[in-house]
Amino acid sequence: MEVPILKQGPYLIGSVQSALTDKDLLHLRDNLVEKVGRLRSRGVIVDVTAMDVMDSFASRTLSDIAQMIRLRGAETVIVGIQPEVAFTMVQLGLTLQGVTTALDLEGGLTFLDQRTKKRGADGAARAR
Amino acid sequence: MEVPILKQGPYLIGSVQSALTDKDLLHLRDNLVEKVGRLRSRGVIVDVTAMDVMDSFASRTLSDIAQMIRLRGAETVIVGIQPEVAFTMVQLGLTLQGVTTALDLEGGLTFLDQRTKKRGADGAARAR
Amino acid sequence: MKSPRRAFAEVAGSIEHRSPAASKEEPTVPIQSDLDILVARQNGRALAQQLGLSTGDQTVIATVISELARNILLYARPGWMILEVLETDGRKGLRVVARDDGPGIADIERAMQVGYSTSGSLGLGLPGVRRLVDDFEIFSRVGEGTTVTITKWKP
Amino acid sequence: MKSPRRAFAEVAGSIEHRSPAASKEEPTVPIQSDLDILVARQNGRALAQQLGLSTGDQTVIATVISELARNILLYARPGWMILEVLETDGRKGLRVVARDDGPGIADIERAMQVGYSTSGSLGLGLPGVRRLVDDFEIFSRVGEGTTVTITKWKP
């Protein structure tokens, strides 16, 4: 299932609607990286509320997305990781090191607003 | 013994009152991970002043708590590790890598205030 | 969330490699594509829910299936996932068997270490799975294949 | 905080496996649940305090007991902890014996390595315990059980 990507002002929001195959996740990655340049977006939110499993592949792909987006000059926030999913990820050793997280869409938007306010109109992203 | 979790403004404070069994610690973990989402907390403090022993299990569980809370978009600070406990932990190789610590409750609150002031009202957490 | 009881066995001997055809009543899901991973873990979650496992444990089962199926896809395709409900001594549990006729693993102990990977991947799969479940067994013979058997007991 | 004297022995031979019943005057705490770990380490701290060990060394004793009891719970339950006060050549010390009839350890040298774990755990317990105490001895025979004996001397 293709993940819809919505443009909301200077941000892109990828809203996962259901469990994803590996190919779906890779499409999401490629689409975000392409769109963030075409639409000159300053931030990206990936909402994973609907993901009931986050295995090593999904976790790695989300990290990759955040790093690729950063190299394109924008910020990424992963939002909506459910409690059971967080529990299982940590037991597996999947900690999304270096990736920003927020509780939900609202938290993600607030974070991006804060971050991008501090920088220029077209923004710039800094490695952590 | 159940560890009481107090809500103080945007923060949760888990205050260990006595030596804990493994099950008590796991309950603390599960309760914090659940509450941080339900109450939209921006930070969590675990006060371990009363813990006279920190073995590999306790140490790992505290790390897990910090990582799970981060995946839910909030910050964690462990406060109150006593000098003898710190000594023994390091000899055992338990260094709470990647986990933020502070001397006491006050130090923990100051840290969280600093961190969350920099970010939006709903906050977001980034791994170090 | 986790029972402290835990069994671990590494078997690398003359045990008969279990044929998937031998277990007739169990649903056997072949793993040949990324879509099969999805189907297998959805089956696993449904069975875990039916058994009355907590949503936390349902997530654990689905994730474990995902990791084991992924290894089959990466290293030993095709393979099979067998899901079964156990009942012994009044205890109920869910068993997952991931089985393949792939190249096998020469050094199992090494494969079980955090960070060891022959595919440039994270090397977290097998040790992580072991941490998530109650019982964990891996049997492998080079040139014949690998069987990983895990059980999650209902508390 | 630590005496420089330190003995280490790995015994894997024909020494008679010590029965907990043989030591009648010593308090033997069975380790079967996580609550027993708590009780054992509180006993240990109390005895260490009685003996006049520093609060630092009391914490060391309690932590060492916790780690050894945890290994029994994870790998070899049930087992026993025996605490005794030693007095030799005018020196006083506290001895902890952790004993089980579990599966034993096949390769002790490996089990003593930092990071080696068969449970996906940290693998810090045994090497860490050795670092914390003055005398450390481990005896294990596969199929019979494991005995770890440590001593902390009063400086």
Ligand SMILES: Nc1ncnc2c1ncn2[C@@H]1O[C@H](COP(=O)(O)OP(=O)(O)O)[C@@H](O)[C@H]1O
């Ligand atoms: N079913 C299998 N068949 C053959 N080799 C396997 C299989 N599963 C795992 N392995 C081997 O074990 C290694 C470790 O696996 P794992 O811990 O899951 O990490 P990763 O998949 O990230 O490499 C793999 O890199 C691979 O060499």
Ligand SMILES: Nc1ncnc2c1ncn2[C@@H]1O[C@H](COP(=O)(O)OP(=O)(O)O)[C@@H](O)[C@H]1O
């Ligand atoms: N009492 C015991 N009986 C059997 N095996 C044991 C026992 N204690 C330790 N072991 C083995 O030694 C390994 C290393 O132990 P340890 O250093 O305490 O680390 P960890 O408990 O984190 O694995 C364990 O993983 C286990 O295989």
